[in-house]
Amino acid sequence: xxxxxxxxxxxxxxxxxxxxxxxxxxxxxxxxxxxxxxxxxxxxxxxxxxxxxxxxxxxxxxxxxxxxxxxxxxxxxxxxxxxxxxxxxxxxxxxxxxxxxxxxxxxxxxxxxxxxxxxxxxxxxxxxxxxxxxxxxxxxxxxxxxxxxxxxxxxxxxxxxxxxxxxxxxxxxxxxxxxxxxxxxxxxxxxxxxxxxxxxxxxxxxxxxxxxxxxxxxxxxxxxxxxxxxxxxxxxxxxxxxxxxxxxxxxxxxxxxxxxxxxxxxxxxxxxxxxxxxxxxxxxxxxxxxxxxxxxxxxxxxxxxxxxxxxxxxxxxxxxxxxxxxxxxxxxxxxxxxxxxxxxxxxxxxxxxxxxxxxxxxxxxxxxxxxxxxxxxxxxxxxxxxxxxxxxxxxxxxxxxxxxxxxxxxxxxx
Numbered sequence: 001x002x003x004x005x006x007x008x009x010x011x012x013x014x015x016x017x018x019x020x021x022x023x024x025x026x027x028x029x030x031x032x033x034x035x036x037x038x039x040x041x042x043x044x045x046x047x048x049x050x051x052x053x054x055x056x057x058x059x060x061x062x063x064x065x066x067x068x069x070x071x072x073x074x075x076x077x078x079x080x081x082x083x084x085x086x087x088x089x090x091x092x093x094x095x096x097x098x099x100x101x102x103x104x105x106x107x108x109x110x111x112x113x114x115x116x117x118x119x120x121x122x123x124x125x126x127x128x129x130x131x132x133x134x135x136x137x138x139x140x141x142x143x144x145x146x147x148x149x150x151x152x153x154x155x156x157x158x159x160x161x162x163x164x165x166x167x168x169x170x171x172x173x174x175x176x177x178x179x180x181x182x183x184x185x186x187x188x189x190x191x192x193x194x195x196x197x198x199x200x201x202x203x204x205x206x207x208x209x210x211x212x213x214x215x216x217x218x219x220x221x222x223x224x225x226x227x228x229x230x231x232x233x234x235x236x237x238x239x240x241x242x243x244x245x246x247x248x249x250x251x252x253x254x255x256x257x258x259x260x261x262x263x264x265x266x267x268x269x270x271x272x273x274x275x276x277x278x279x280x281x282x283x284x285x286x287x288x289x290x291x292x293x294x295x296x297x298x299x300x301x302x303x304x305x306x307x308x309x310x311x312x313x314x315x316x317x318x319x320x321x322x323x324x325x326x327x328x329x330x331x332x333x334x335x336x337x338x339x340x341x342x343x344x345x346x347x348x349x350x351x352x353x354x355x356x357x358x359x360x361x362x363x364x365x366x367x368x369x370x371x372x373x374x375x376x377x378x379x380x381x382x383x384x385x386x387x388x389x390x391x392x393x394x395x396x397x398x399x400x401x402x403x404x405x406x407x408x409x410x411x412x413x414x
Contacts, residue, residue, distance in 0.1 A: 007331060018377035022185075022339030029192050029341060030179040032094055032118040038110045039096070039103040046161040052104060052141040053133055058362035060160075060245045067256040068140065076100070076137030081381065081391055088389040093121050098176035101142045105134040123337065143172045152244070153253060173232040186341040198299040199230055204352045229353070231298055238261065261304055264399050267378050270296030271349075273402045275374050278358070286363045286408075290314060290374050291356045292331075301349045306333045307382040309325075309348070310401075314359040316369035325368050327359050369408060376402035 019271045042052060047347045049056055058065035067076055069101065076082070076099045086095055096106055103109065108123035108145075144151045146164065155165035166172075174196060181191035237254035244253060259266035272293040280287040292313060294301040302308035309332030316325045331349060336342040349355055381397040391397070 008035055012328070015166065019339050021305045026090065026119075027337065028117060028119050028183075029186075029337070030181050030354045031181060033178075035175050036097045036101075037094070037118050037355050038055075039106055040101050040142065040145075042104050042145065046148065048161045049141075051130060051133060052102065052139070052366045054136050054139045057140045062246060063242060064140075064256050071256070072260070072262050073138035073258055075111065075137065077105075078135055078137065080393065084389055084391045093123070094119060095350045099137060100134050101138065101176070103134075104128050104132065105139075113139065138176075161357070169237075170230045171261075171321050173236075174230070177180045177232075181341075183341075187343060188341065188345040189333075189346065193304055195299045196230060198303060198350075202298070202300070235297070248259060261302055261308055261378065261380055264378070264401060267301075268401050270294060270301055271401060273376060275372075275404050280360065280363070284363055285360050287358055287360045288314070288372055289356050289358050290376075290407075291354050292349060292376065293354040294351050298351055300346075300351075302331075302378065303348075306335055307380070307385055309333070309379050309382070311379065313373075313375045313377075314357060314374075316359060316361040317371045317373060319370040321371075324360050324367065325359065326359065329357050331354070331355070364410070368410065370410075371405055371407050373405045374402065375400065 026088045045052065053066060054065055058230045072079065082099065086092075086099075089095075093110070100106060103126065107126055107129050109126045110121045111124055112119040112122040114122060138316075149162045149164040150159075151166050152163045153166055153169075154163075156163040160390070177193065178196045179191050179193055181188040181194075187406070188194070233254055236258045237251050237256065240255050241252055242249050244251050261267060272291075272295045276289060278287050278289045292310075292312070297303065302310060307328055312325045312327075312331070314327040315323050318324055333346045333348055334344045336344055347355075359372070377398050378401050379398040383394075383397075386394065386397055
């Protein structure tokens with residue numbers, strides 16, 4: 001064997017070994033940002049608070065507490081799917097910094113990191129760990145405690161605890177709901193949970209002028225910096241007039257509900273779905289069109305984790321309900337994860353752009369259908385992943401957002 005052939009052989013073996021390693025290595029799918037590389041420190045807390053539990057806040061802010069209790073924020077740690085997925089992916093410390101963000105909620109302190117990418121933290125036992133607080137997930141103090149003061153839509157010197165004015169309400173959201181994907185081995189169009197990048201890419205529906213928000217928000221908060229025009233709180237924390245504390249003066253405040261993909265009614269509000277007959281190319285056939293338009297979300301629909309997707313089913317049925325012809329479509333983001341992360345294609349709904357699907361069938365004769373049925377479902381989890389990680393509750397991972405059945409009148413042969 002010549003020296004040249006030996007060098008080529010060694011090179012090919014090295015490439016094969018490298019690619020093999022890429023297929024078995026731990027999956028680090030985003031960049032650990034300084035914003036969430038460590039939990040939130042709670043050493044400096046107003047004297048009024050003992051545990052930072054949401055229950056303490058509820059003594060004065062009952063309606064806010066009641067709303068928060070119904071949300072995925074309150075179940076950020078205890079949600080059954082998250083727990084199964086978390087363990088399946090190796091119980092990564094970095095996940096805790098958004099699902100239980102306060103240092104008191106975590107069993108360990110983060111002292112530093114063994115690696116530059118900060119996926120391998122140096123941990124020590126946390127003497128202030130509070131298991132009850134841990135089960136509150138994204139609790140009140142996560143968003144409202146900073147530098148020893150409580151943040152609110154308006155500052156106050158007269159409250160039982162010091163209140164600092166929120167400068168940009170959307171900034172609270174982007175601590176966790178934005179992750180970056182700019183690594184040497186990733187080729188994302190949008191990062192894994194690229195909601196903010198999607199808003200920036202599709203900001204303004206067709207015909208709308210792009211305008212940054214620089215004036216005070218309706219409830220008094222001041223919108224500043226680039227996150228101000230994201231509109232997170234405008235959609236996910238609707239305004240309501242009520243007292244901040246029991247017996248107080250009613251004023252405009254934000255509801256603490258954060259409805260999103262887990263709420264069918266919220267998803268339905270974001271979608272316009274129309275089913276109608278359209279001209280067919282032949283008098284022997286009929287054509288029906290289902291059109292979906294994202295009218296309610298500035299980001300793509302669905303957004304969030306790449307597993308989330310919509311399915312569309314169009315079925316022509318005979319008089320007994322038997323399917324004569326059927327079409328199925330999936331609106332999702334497709335990513336190649338190994339050996340490199342590559343965004344392949346994305347068929348989700350950007351803001352304001354209609355997406356249509358047609359079904360064609362016989363208009364007359366024995367094979368003509370008696371009914372047409374259209375169904376749209378929202379999936380929180382990809383079915384293959386649900387099975388792979390061993391999550392048993394299949395019903396909890398999808399729901400129906402649209403169903404319509406049209407009875408078709410028989411057309412006479414021409």
